[in-house]
Amino acid sequence: xxxxxxxxxxxxFYPDALARRNHLFRLWRQTAHTFGFAEYDAPVLExxxxxxxxxxxxxxxxxxxxxxKGGREVALRPEMTPTVCRLVGERANALKRPIxxxxxxxxxRYERMQKGRxxxxxxxxxxxxxxxxxxxxxxxxxxxAQNLCAxxxxxxxxxxxxxxxxLWFFFLEALGFDDARSRSLLTAVDRFEKLGDDAFKPDAxxxxxxxxxxxxxxLAFLGIRSLSALEAQVSSxxxxxxxxxxxxxxxxxxxxxxxxxxxxxEVDLGVVRxxxxxxxxxxxxxxxxxxxxxxxxxxxxxNLVGKLGYAELPAVGFAIGDMTFALLLEQRGLMPNLxxxxxxxxxxxxxxxxxxxxxxxxxxxxxxxxxxxxxxxLAFGKQFKAAAESGAKLALIYxxxxxxxxxxxxxxxxxxxxxxxxxxxxxxxxxxxxxxxA
Ligand code: HAM
Numbered sequence: 001x002x003x004x005x006x007x008x009x010x011x012x013f014y015p016d017a018l019a020r021r022n023h024l025f026r027l028w029r030q031t032a033h034t035f036g037f038a039e040y041d042a043p044v045l046e047x048x049x050x051x052x053x054x055x056x057x058x059x060x061x062x063x064x065x066x067x068x069k070g071g072r073e074v075a076l077r078p079e080m081t082p083t084v085c086r087l088v089g090e091r092a093n094a095l096k097r098p099i100x101x102x103x104x105x106x107x108x109r110y111e112r113m114q115k116g117r118x119x120x121x122x123x124x125x126x127x128x129x130x131x132x133x134x135x136x137x138x139x140x141x142x143x144x145a146q147n148l149c150a151x152x153x154x155x156x157x158x159x160x161x162x163x164x165x166x167l168w169f170f171f172l173e174a175l176g177f178d179d180a181r182s183r184s185l186l187t188a189v190d191r192f193e194k195l196g197d198d199a200f201k202p203d204a205x206x207x208x209x210x211x212x213x214x215x216x217x218x219l220a221f222l223g224i225r226s227l228s229a230l231e232a233q234v235s236s237x238x239x240x241x242x243x244x245x246x247x248x249x250x251x252x253x254x255x256x257x258x259x260x261x262x263x264x265x266e267v268d269l270g271v272v273r274x275x276x277x278x279x280x281x282x283x284x285x286x287x288x289x290x291x292x293x294x295x296x297x298x299x300x301x302x303n304l305v306g307k308l309g310y311a312e313l314p315a316v317g318f319a320i321g322d323m324t325f326a327l328l329l330e331q332r333g334l335m336p337n338l339x340x341x342x343x344x345x346x347x348x349x350x351x352x353x354x355x356x357x358x359x360x361x362x363x364x365x366x367x368x369x370x371x372x373x374x375x376x377x378l379a380f381g382k383q384f385k386a387a388a389e390s391g392a393k394l395a396l397i398y399x400x401x402x403x404x405x406x407x408x409x410x411x412x413x414x415x416x417x418x419x420x421x422x423x424x425x426x427x428x429x430x431x432x433x434x435x436x437x438a
Contacts, residue, residue, distance in 0.1 A: 009111070009119025019338035021122070024322055025104050027150045028124045032102040035143045037126055040101050042083045048073040050082045054307060056276030062109040064119075076108035080125040081277065081301065081317065082308065088129045089310030097130035100139070116293045116324040127317030129305070134248050136316040137281045137300065138255040144285060144296055144318055145264050148325075152334045158287050158295060161268035164249070165299070166280045167230075168272060170241045171221055175214055181207050189222055190272045224269040227253060252281070277301040283318065287328050295328065296320040341391025343434065345413075346373035346398065347383040353398040360396070360408065360426055367427060369434070387413060394433060396426070 006012055013021060029039070048065050055078065065075040077083060080103060088099055103125050111117055126143055128136040141160060148158055165186065172182040184203045191199035200210065210218075224230050227249060234242045249267075256265050265283075273282040282299030286292070298318020306312035329335045346361055348354050357373065364371045372390060374383055380399075387395040397409035397418075408426050411418035412433070421429045 007119070009113050011118060011120060015340070016338070019340060020326060020335060021322065023336065023338055024151075024325065025122075025124075028104060028147055028320070029102075031147050031150050032124075032126060032143065035100070035126075035139065035146070037100045037102040037143070040084070040087060040103050041105060042077075042080070042087060042103070044077055044106070045074050046077050046083060048075045050086070050308075051075055051078060054082050054277060054304065055079060056274060058274050059109065062111055064108045064110055077105075078107055078109045079275075080105060080107070080123065080319065081127070081275075081304065084125065084127055084317075085305045085308050085310075085315065088313065088315075089305045089308055092129075092305075092311055092313055095129075098136065099129040100126075101129075102126040114293075116321075116327055118323060122322040123319040124322075125317060125319045127315060129313050129315045131316070132302070132314040134252040134255065134281070136314075137252055137283075138259070140298065140316055140318055141256060141265060141283060142259050142261060144283070144298070144320070145261050147320060148285065148295070151329055153328070153332065155263040156288060157328065157332055158264070158285055160265045160283050160285045161271045162252075162265055162281065162283045163267075163269050163271040163273075164245070164281050165272055165278050167234075167242070167245050167249075168221075168269070170239065170245060171233075171237065172218075174237045174239055174242065175217060185218065186272050187274075189218070189270070190274050192219075192222060193270060222270050224267065226267050230267060230269070248281075273297060273299055277304045277307075279303055281316070285320070287324075287331075291331075292324045292327055294321075295324050339391055340370075341393075342370040342372040343392060344369055344371045344394045344396060344430065345387035345390050345392035346371060346396045347380065347387060348373060348377075349380075349399045349403070350377065353400065353403050356403055356423075357396070357398040360423070363427055364430060367431070369430060394430065 032039070048063070051060060051063060059078050063075045063078055065073065068074050084101065084103070088095065104122060106120055106122050108120050110119055113119070124147065126140060128140060144160060168186055168189070169182055172185055177185065184206060188199045188203050200215065204210065221233060224233060230249065231246060234246050256262060271282060271284050273284070278299040279302045280300035283297070284294050285296040286294055296318055298316070300316045302314045303312070305315060326335065344364060346357050348357050361371050361373060372392070374386060384395070393413055395411040395413055397411060399409070402409050402420070406423050407420040408423055409418055410421050410429060
């Protein structure tokens with residue numbers, strides 16, 4: 001065996017795997033266009049500084065980073081969000097608002113490998129800049145849902161958990177915690193699902209143990225799973241900020257209901273998102289069975305453009321990863337069989353027939369048909385076998401007799417019927433066959 005192997009966590013895409021990947025990208029792209037999002041792209045390699053403190057400790061610890069030959073500290077991008085903020089920040093005045101952009105790109109994180117997690121993966125990112133209200137969340141949650149439903153997934157397969165970091169901060173403030181402690185507690189909340197009570201240990205080590213009554217209140221808040229439970233909690237705490245925020249919640253949920261998305265979206269304050277920059281509503285998509293890691297995640301991040309040194313600009317966005325998503329489609333039998341069959345296979349006699357066939361092959365390909373033929377001279381029997389195996393619907397036969405008569409024999413490989421067509425009418429004949437007019 002040769003000694004060069006793919007690096008751990010990196011993937012090769014043989015043609016069948018690439019066909020599946022392209023299938024995801026094609027539908028994601030199509031869906032984003034139907035929502036009026038414009039596509040952009042950006043560099044894979046970025047200044048390391050772009051991610052330091054901006055993305056949060058977890059991502060910072062997972063960077064593929066190095067010093068380039070010019071002495072610059074650089075990193076392979078682990079996510080798109082800081083980059084897209086820079087792109088928008090640079091041209092903020094010239095761009096028509098709201099700015100609705102999407103991208104499909106590859107990212108790199110040095111993570112522990114597990115099912116659905118690799119060290120390189122693709123994400124579909126969609127972000128809206130310049131819209132401070134819940135209208136942006138409405139649009140993005142709708143796009144996220146449609147990006148999954150477009151593949152045939154339904155509410156039985158996935159759901160979107162909706163939460164709110166603003167609400168968490170207001171709540172923790174009402175409990176008497178300052179900003180630094182609140183952030184530390186939110187980290188604990190983020191890890192609670194995975195670690196249970198242990199998630200609070202680092203906070204206790206830094207700030208001292210939580211009063212049991214406060215921990216109980218935090219756990220009760222984390223357990224909220226409906227608007228009515230949220231309303232009950234908030235009314236017991238009071239406070240204008242909390243009340244106003246509850247109004248945003250009602251409007252957002254009403255919008256989503258009007259879009260027919262209530263069955264997909266669930267209130268779930270257990271989600272707070274690990275990334276450092278989120279400021280408001282946050283959401284994550286999961287498979288219903290709870291077998292896979294997150295399919296997608298996102299939220300509002302109103303301060304990041306400003307933190308990068310540009311004029312402040314409100315923003316909301318999300319990303320879907322390709323790995324868990326493909327696993328889910330496969331589990332549900334929703335990954336189509338993507339064999340790349342030619343439309344037409346050309347069976348050729350000797351050298352003179354080959355030259356005659358070449359002209360037609362070029363013309364058919366130029367007209368958009370997928371045409372294949374044997375590179376080398378082969379016995380007719382072998383060529384017919386190859387034609388059948390290729391999955392083509394039509395075979396075109398160029399033999400000595402056909403050439404002498406100025407015709408091409410057109411064989412319908414499904415019906416197993418054939419007829420002779422004057423060479424000059426071949427393109428029209430093929431076209432008629434594929435548009436159902438033959
Ligand atoms: P994230 O939650 O880090 O958010 O990633 C979003 C999705 O990317 C995850 O739900 C998962 O499907 C996929 N993903 C992340 N890491 C890996 C990995 N190591 N292997 C495979 N898939 C992975 C963000 O990246 C934010 N920048 C999203 C965003 C856009 N927020 C606002 N705009």
